[in-house]
Amino acid sequence: xIRDITxxxxxxxxxxxxxxxxRFKIYWTILLLVTVFMINCIPTFLLVTGVxxxxxxxxxxxxxxxxxxxxxxxxxxxxxxFFAFFFNGGDTVLFRIGPVKATMEGLKNGLYMxxxxxxxxxxxxxxxxxxxxxxxxxxxxxxxxxLKVFHVPVHEGAMMMTIALRFIxxxxxxxxxxxxxxxxxxxDFESGGVMQRARALVPLIVPLFMAAIRRAEDLAMAMEARxxxxxxxxxEMKPLSMKRRDYMAVVLxxxxxxxxxxxxxxx
Numbered sequence: 001x002i003r004d005i006t007x008x009x010x011x012x013x014x015x016x017x018x019x020x021x022x023r024f025k026i027y028w029t030i031l032l033l034v035t036v037f038m039i040n041c042i043p044t045f046l047l048v049t050g051v052x053x054x055x056x057x058x059x060x061x062x063x064x065x066x067x068x069x070x071x072x073x074x075x076x077x078x079x080x081x082f083f084a085f086f087f088n089g090g091d092t093v094l095f096r097i098g099p100v101k102a103t104m105e106g107l108k109n110g111l112y113m114x115x116x117x118x119x120x121x122x123x124x125x126x127x128x129x130x131x132x133x134x135x136x137x138x139x140x141x142x143x144x145x146x147l148k149v150f151h152v153p154v155h156e157g158a159m160m161m162t163i164a165l166r167f168i169x170x171x172x173x174x175x176x177x178x179x180x181x182x183x184x185x186x187x188d189f190e191s192g193g194v195m196q197r198a199r200a201l202v203p204l205i206v207p208l209f210m211a212a213i214r215r216a217e218d219l220a221m222a223m224e225a226r227x228x229x230x231x232x233x234x235x236e237m238k239p240l241s242m243k244r245r246d247y248m249a250v251v252l253x254x255x256x257x258x259x260x261x262x263x264x265x266x267x
Contacts, residue, residue, distance in 0.1 A: 009169045011129045013060035018130045021246045022139025028253055029127045035260045036119045039112065044263040051256055052119060061129050070121060077114050084110035128165060137162040142240055155230060163219070167212070174211045178204050 012018065017025070032052065039045050056066060070077075086097075088106035095102050131139070140158035147154050179187075188200065 009129060010132055011061050011065060015058060015060040015130070016245065017055070017059040017126070019245065020130075020249055021240060021242055022131050022135040023143035023240060024242075024246050024249055024253075025127055025131055026136075026139050026143050028249070029123050031253060031257060032123045033120055035257070036116050036123075038260055038264045039116075040264060044260060045115075047256075047259055047263060048119070052122065056122065056126060059126050059130050061126065066122060066125055066129070070118060073117070073121060077117055080113050080117060081110040084113045133162050133166050136165070138236065138238075138240055167215070170215065171208065171212060175204065175208055178207050178211075 032048075032055075035048055039048055056063070085106045086100050086102055088103065088109045092104035093101050094104060094107065128136070137158050140161060141155050144152075144154050144158075182203065187203070
């Protein structure tokens with residue numbers, strides 16, 4: 001399951017989304033995630049779904065690769081739907097299981113929650129799949145530079161976030177190697193119930209944490225060897241600059257936001 005995580009990985013396809021300024025892609029992802037929670041009717045749902053589908057298709061990342069990331073969180077999605085369906089309340093009762101009742105309102109809210117979680121994962125995945133770690137760091141640092149007025153360490157935060165995202169696929173590969181090594185020694189991670197398989201994963205936690213700490217120490221030593229002292233006085237090999245396609249994307253994003261607001265408060 002951990003091999004299916006796609007957030008933090010980069011997939012180059014040479015699309016126009018890859019060539020957009022990382023600052024715009026970061027703000028666009030935030031806008032997309034905010035508008036997902038503004039869906040309250042079918043027209044808004046269709047608009048957000050259509051824009052997200054166009055965004056994914058324009059990235060030219062294989063759909064199988066994007067939707068593979070949902071396999072790692074399908075249990076969370078099912079649990080979210082279960083609680084929203086049976087414990088949301090409502091007057092239109094569909095059926096009862098003892099004291100618990102399932103309502104039409106719960107079914108609607110459950111489907112909305114599943115859709116929102118799915119869209120959140122897809123939107124975040126497209127951002128990391130079309131943006132290199134260096135671009136992501138520069139985009140966060142430059143895009144949120146205005147926070148320095150409030151003494152927020154933007155550079156350090158961007159560096160930590162990028163390293164964390166970069167470590168996701170690395171630790172996933174490490175977890176896969178540990179599982180194969182344990183399997184070759186007779187460990188069984190597939191048979192049994194959910195609780196039994198969960199207990200079987202406990203012996204993997206200690207070596208995984210040890211590997212993560214070892215990689216963090218190696219990274220810290222490499223940064224010190226290269227005289228890294230934070231963002232003060234650092235220069236850039238490829239300074240970010242907005243191009244015509246970026247300004248056109250900003251206009252399209254503004255039109256999209258206006259359409260969502262109109263549908264949200266007018267329908």
